[in-house]
Amino acid sequence: MTEQRVAFVTGASRGIGRAIAERLAADGRHVVLASRSQAPLNDLKSSIESNGGAASVCAVDVGDGEALAGAIEGVVKDLGRLDILVNNAGITRDNLILRMSDEEFDEVMRVNMRSAFVACRAAARPMMKGRFGRIVSIASTSGLVGNAGQANYAASKAALVGFTRTIARELGTKGVTANVVAPGYIETDMTKDLPQPVVDHIKGLLAVRDLGKPTDIAAAVSYVSSDEAGYLTGQVITVDGGMTMV
Numbered sequence: 001m002t003e004q005r006v007a008f009v010t011g012a013s014r015g016i017g018r019a020i021a022e023r024l025a026a027d028g029r030h031v032v033l034a035s036r037s038q039a040p041l042n043d044l045k046s047s048i049e050s051n052g053g054a055a056s057v058c059a060v061d062v063g064d065g066e067a068l069a070g071a072i073e074g075v076v077k078d079l080g081r082l083d084i085l086v087n088n089a090g091i092t093r094d095n096l097i098l099r100m101s102d103e104e105f106d107e108v109m110r111v112n113m114r115s116a117f118v119a120c121r122a123a124a125r126p127m128m129k130g131r132f133g134r135i136v137s138i139a140s141t142s143g144l145v146g147n148a149g150q151a152n153y154a155a156s157k158a159a160l161v162g163f164t165r166t167i168a169r170e171l172g173t174k175g176v177t178a179n180v181v182a183p184g185y186i187e188t189d190m191t192k193d194l195p196q197p198v199v200d201h202i203k204g205l206l207a208v209r210d211l212g213k214p215t216d217i218a219a220a221v222s223y224v225s226s227d228e229a230g231y232l233t234g235q236v237i238t239v240d241g242g243m244t245m246v
């Protein structure tokens with residue numbers, strides 16, 4: 001069995017997930033890098049290893065429940081443990097409610113929400129067995145206060161909150177915590193096509209007047225997934241530059 005704590009991070013190929021993976025590796029975790037595209041994961045693994053860290057690659061579509069559960073079971077078989085699960089992979093399919101198709105709704109729910117359910121169900125047993133677990137799901141301020149054009153996305157992220165609080169109650173006595181980190185606007189591929197006037201408007205809504213960086217989210221995940229955060233569970237940590245303050 002690997003001595004290091006093992007962290008499974010979905011959506012690790014770029015953006016926030018990549019920053020989380022790099023941070024957890026720097027924290028001394030063995031990080032399993034999961035997303036659909038293998039090439040960027042291989043590059044990230046090499047980069048982590050050249051910095052003295054440990055990583056493995058797991059190409060998986062989190063929308064495919066069977067494949068995702070199998071991937072997590074494979075990690076437990078190969079490395080002998082699973083300590084940290086970061087449900088980060090996520091997509092948007094924005095549309096106003098009158099125009100939103102069933103497919104747009106279902107796809108976002110499947111990738112953003114159902115994947116977290118499948119991953120947590122697969123991770124719960126090995127975590128309970130190890131008497132330690134840190135489950136962190138990446139939601140969004142859209143799921144807390146709503147965002148026009150994102151009925152599907154906001155629903156998926158709000159659902160993560162109720163889901164997380166429920167499993168926090170179910171697993172709390174077994175040393176397993178479950179929390180949500182809810183980013184505001186972070187500079188990644190997901191937000192790079194926002195028109196400049198929209199970005200300027202958003203900045204005006206933020207106490208810090210600037211968009212966040214993936215490393216801002218990674219720092220929060222680092223703490224929530226640490227050994228010392230065992231008394232923190234069922235919480236939503238909003239990292240949004242002071243946009244919502246809910």
Ligand code: NDP
Pocket residue numbers: 010011012013014015016017034035036037060061062063088089090091111138139140141182183184185186187188189190191
């Ligand atoms: P990006 O679009 O930059 O990256 C998304 C990541 O998810 C990629 O690694 C992608 O890899 C992976 N992914 C997407 N679909 C799947 C799938 N079906 N199976 C496996 N992996 C998948 O997004 P961000 O980094 O910006 O977002 C990360 C998370 O943070 C998401 O949950 C998002 O909702 C949330 N968030 C982001 C905000 C922002 O402002 N950027 C704000 C609030 C929340 P690949 O394509 O290789 O599969």
